[in-house]
Amino acid sequence: xxxxxxxxxxxxxxxxxxxxxxxxxxxxxxxxxxxxxxxxxxxxxxxxxxxxxxxxxxxxxxxxxxxxxxxxxxxxxxxxxxxxxxxxxxxxxxxxxxxxxxxxxxxxxxxxxxxxxxxxxxxxxxxxxxxxxxxxxxxxxxxxxxxxxxxxxxxxxxxxxxxxxxxxxxxxxxxxxxxxxxxxxxxxxxxxxxxxxxxxxxxxxxxxxxxxxxxxxxxxxxxxxxxxxxxxxxxxxxxxxxxxxxxxxxxxxxxxxxxxxxxxxxxxxxxxxxxxxxxxxxxxxxxxxxxxxxxxxxxxxxxxxxxxxxxxxxxxxxxxxxxxxxxxxxx
Numbered sequence: 001x002x003x004x005x006x007x008x009x010x011x012x013x014x015x016x017x018x019x020x021x022x023x024x025x026x027x028x029x030x031x032x033x034x035x036x037x038x039x040x041x042x043x044x045x046x047x048x049x050x051x052x053x054x055x056x057x058x059x060x061x062x063x064x065x066x067x068x069x070x071x072x073x074x075x076x077x078x079x080x081x082x083x084x085x086x087x088x089x090x091x092x093x094x095x096x097x098x099x100x101x102x103x104x105x106x107x108x109x110x111x112x113x114x115x116x117x118x119x120x121x122x123x124x125x126x127x128x129x130x131x132x133x134x135x136x137x138x139x140x141x142x143x144x145x146x147x148x149x150x151x152x153x154x155x156x157x158x159x160x161x162x163x164x165x166x167x168x169x170x171x172x173x174x175x176x177x178x179x180x181x182x183x184x185x186x187x188x189x190x191x192x193x194x195x196x197x198x199x200x201x202x203x204x205x206x207x208x209x210x211x212x213x214x215x216x217x218x219x220x221x222x223x224x225x226x227x228x229x230x231x232x233x234x235x236x237x238x239x240x241x242x243x244x245x246x247x248x249x250x251x252x253x254x255x256x257x258x259x260x261x262x263x264x265x266x267x268x269x270x271x272x273x274x275x276x277x278x279x280x281x282x283x284x285x286x287x288x289x290x291x292x293x294x295x296x297x298x299x300x301x302x303x304x305x306x307x308x309x310x311x312x313x314x315x316x317x318x319x320x321x322x323x324x325x326x327x328x329x330x331x
Contacts, residue, residue, distance in 0.1 A: 001028040003068040007035055007054050008197050009076055012043035012086040015262035016212075016313045019197050032056045032072055044076060044086055052084060053077040058190040063159035064201060071160060073194055088317040089189070095321045096185045099328040105236075105304075106188040106320055107165065107181030107229040111312045112199065113216040114146045114174040115209045120216060121145045122173030129173050132221060136171045144169045149203050149210075150176050156198050162191045171222040171272075181229070185324055189316035212313035215266040223267035223274070224312035230323050231304035234331065239301035241331070246282040246291050246305060248330035249323070253280040253290070256326075259318050261311025268309060275308065 008021040020042055024035060039045025039052035054074035062069035076084040083090035096104075114121035122145035123129055138144050150167055157164040157178070165179045180195055181188045196212075203210045215223040234241035249256070257264055257277050268277035275281055275290040282291040282305070284298045290309050297303030310319050 001068075002026060003028060003070065004062070004065055005032055005059070005070045005072045006062060006065075007056075007072050007074055008194070009037075009054055009074045010086065010088075010193065010315075012039075012084075014043070017086065017315065019193070019200065021197065028068075032059060032070070035074075039076075039084075044084060051079055053079060053081070057089065058194070060160040060162065060194060063156040063198070071194060071197070073190055088315050088321075089186075092185060092189065092317045092321040095325050099324055102324070102328045102331070103233040104185055104320075104324050104328070105182040105231050106185055106323075107179060107183075107304075108188055108192055108316060109177055109179050109225070109227040109229070110192060110195070111170055111175060111177045111224040111226065112210050112212055113172065113224055114149070114176070114203065115211055115216075116174075116207070120172065120174040121208060123217075132171050132173075135169060135173050135175070137168050143173075145174050146176065146208065149206055149208065150178075153195075153199050153202050154178065156202060157195050160194065160198065162195055163187075164195065170224075172217065175216075175222070175224060182231075185320035189320055192316045212311075214261055214263045214311040214313055218266075222272045225267065225274075225308065226261070226310040226312050226314050226316075226319070228307045228310050228319055228323065229304050230307060230327070232327065232331070235302070235304060237302055239298075242293060242297060242303065242305060244331060245327045246293070248327045249282075249291055249307065250280050251326065251330065256307075256309060256322055259315075259322060260309050261314035263313070264309070264311050267311060273308075277309075 005024045010017045035054045040047040040050035056072045058073040059070045062071045075089045167178045199210045265277045268274045270276040273287045281289045283289040284293045285295040292306040
């Protein structure tokens with residue numbers, strides 16, 4: 001007997017990396033091992049020296065093929081087994097190990113937008129729907145589009161054993177969100193990439209694309225973010241650590257803006273539940289701040305914070321690394 005392993009990796013496309021995958025038929029009982037690919041076709045190598053290496057880092061049951069088949073998330077290596085320049089996971093490993101005693105946890109809210117025939121799913125041809133207001137967490141065929149894909153994606157993520165903690169329709173038609181976590185920085189990042197792959201793959205069957213564009217429609221419409229909830233052991237026990245974390249993130253905020261996803265200035269305008277990209281702020285229950293302290297955290301005097309700046313198209317390995325490093329190094 002054999003099983004199919006779908007090897008999934010992150011390519012070198014700039015400014016926003018893309019997911020790639022290919023299937024390998026494996027003999028029953030054999031372990032997942034190294035594999036290779038043509039890096040000249042993924043912006044990761046020149047044609048004259050094109051070999052790149054895939055090393056499995058996380059594998060889960062394949063909910064699409066079923067049976068004993070697996071989804072295998074891989075990191076990209078050079079042929080000398082060093083991390084490839086596009087391998088942002090390797091940098092996170094170092095940071096996560098350095099600050100492991102802080103027991104950091106993340107919950108990431110991944111927003112995305114369905115597109116059909118070149119326009120957001122639910123937008124009429126050649127025009128616009130009613131202004132946003134009733135679509136968020138809406139119900140009914142006049143308020144939500146794509147629920148069948150969303151439900152199938154949720155079921156697939158659960159069948160794969162991913163820590164999906166919820167879904168909801170978002171503020172713009174055809175816009176949705178799923179949440180991953182709470183998990184450690186490596187685990188939440190690995191699982192978010194796998195959940196993204198499943199979303200793209202399932203939407204493919206409906207001839208609909210799921211996009212992470214941070215501002216899919218210009219004008220009076222919300223953008224798409226990846227609000228990142230974060231806590232350390234100290235923050236989960238003491239409110240002073242909450243304030244210290246918010247203050248730590250105020251140090252060199254431009255570094256975060258530059259690494260929180262391409263096109264961030266188009267989304268962080270100071271309107272539509274965002275803070276301006278060039279001004280850092282934090283506040284209790286304030287969705288117009290860069291970092292929000294939830295009201296119940298203020299009430300309980302312990303808990304977590306929400307960094308509202310990351311774009312939908314952010315790299316979770318980069319975002320979690322920056323937050324862990326900034327907060328823990330200043331604790």
